[in-house]
Amino acid sequence: DIQMTQSPSSLSASVGDRVTITCRASQGISIWLAWYQQKPGKAPKSLIYAASSLQTGAPSRFSGSGSGTDFTLTISSLQPEDSATYYCQHYNSYPLTFGGGTKVEIK
Amino acid sequence: EVQLVESGGGLVQPGGSLRLSCAASGFTFSDHYMDWVRQAPGKGLEWVARIRMKANSSSTEYAASVNGRFTISRDDSKNSLYLQMNSLKIEDAATYFCARHAGCSPTCFSAMDYWGQGALVTVSS
Numbered sequence: 053d054i055q056m057t058q059s060p061s062s063l064s065a066s067v068g069d070r071v072t073i074t075c076r077a078s079q080g081i082s083i084w085l086a087w088y089q090q091k092p093g094k095a096p097k098s099l100i101y102a103a104s105s106l107q108t109g110a111p112s113r114f115s116g117s118g119s120g121t122d123f124t125l126t127i128s129s130l131q132p133e134d135s136a137t138y139y140c141q142h143y144n145s146y147p148l149t150f151g152g153g154t155k156v157e158i159k
Numbered sequence: 160e161v162q163l164v165e166s167g168g169g170l171v172q173p174g175g176s177l178r179l180s181c182a183a184s185g186f187t188f189s190d191h192y193m194d195w196v197r198q199a200p201g202k203g204l205e206w207v208a209r210i211r212m213k214a215n216s217s218s219t220e221y222a223a224s225v226n227g228r229f230t231i232s233r234d235d236s237k238n239s240l241y242l243q244m245n246s247l248k249i250e251d252a253a254t255y256f257c258a259r260h261a262g263c264s265p266t267c268f269s270a271m272d273y274w275g276q277g278a279l280v281t282v283s284s
Binding site: 084086088090094095096097098101102107139141143144146147148149150151152153 | 194196203204205206209220222223256258261268269270271272273274275276277
């Protein structure tokens with residue numbers, strides 16, 4: 053199974069800050085990586101697919117990069133509504149697996 | 160508007176069975192693979208199962224933790240996805256989400272693009 057490791061597990065940043073979350077796969081997954089945002093008590097929402105493609109409807113301040121084993125999700129200017137937990141997920145092979153999540157809090 | 164609405168959650172004893180349903184609307188259900196993903200209370204996301212389109216024989220994939228106990232199925236005539244859960248264990252307690260695979264154009268390597276609100280399954284004696 054491919055293991056997905058996210059870091060950090062949590063962070064606190066101010067409105068307007070640039071925030072970066074990393075995700076590392078235990079083996080190469082090409083660009084087959086997605087990022088999701090989940091707020092408490094809600095379903096996850098798709099943000100990024102194919103490592104760097106912005107999902108329709110996702111704010112443009114979100115961007116993704118990487119290929120192979122190392123990936124990043126960047127929020128260019130953190131907004132209050134971005135307080136949430138973010139998950140990466142690979143879809144290169146079965147079983148599909150998620151990272152452990154990164155909780156983003158607003159200072 | 161794409162909508163996915165889960166139902167069928169509830170309290171079940173260890174060893175018991177439960178069937179979850181997911182009603183889909185706002186898109187051509189038969190054209191999409193579908194997934195079940197679960198989340199134990201206070202924990203992260205865990206993929207459970209996938210079913211492909213009828214054009215791919217509605218073939219299935221399962222996480223090792225549920226293989227042999229859970230069965231994913233679909234009824235395209237009813238725009239519905241199902242998860243039959245047998246021999247339930249304490250560790251199966253979670254919110255179960257159905258999610259739509261984004262499609263096979265140009266490749267079937269696709270993420271999940273829409274999610275339902277989830278159905279809570281509690282396993283307790």
